[in-house]
Amino acid sequence: MKTNKEWHQAHRMPARATLEQRVAWHIEHARHCGCRQMPEKIREEIKKRNLKA
Numbered sequence: 001m002k003t004n005k006e007w008h009q010a011h012r013m014p015a016r017a018t019l020e021q022r023v024a025w026h027i028e029h030a031r032h033c034g035c036r037q038m039p040e041k042i043r044e045e046i047k048k049r050n051l052k053a
């Protein structure tokens with residue numbers, strides 16, 4: 001999959017992101033860009049929270 005550079009420029013991960021922020025970032029990321037896979041830890045958190053990725 002292609003990297004969505006524009007999305008990345010507009011959505012930088014904060015340097016000290018909380019887990020909450022990381023989960024939200026990865027959900028948005030998966031919608032807009034396919035440059036990397038969601039880490040297993042993030043997937044687990046999404047499952048726990050019953051969110052849709």
Ligand SMILES: [Zn+2]
Nearest residue numbers: 033034035036
């Ligand atoms: Zn990406």
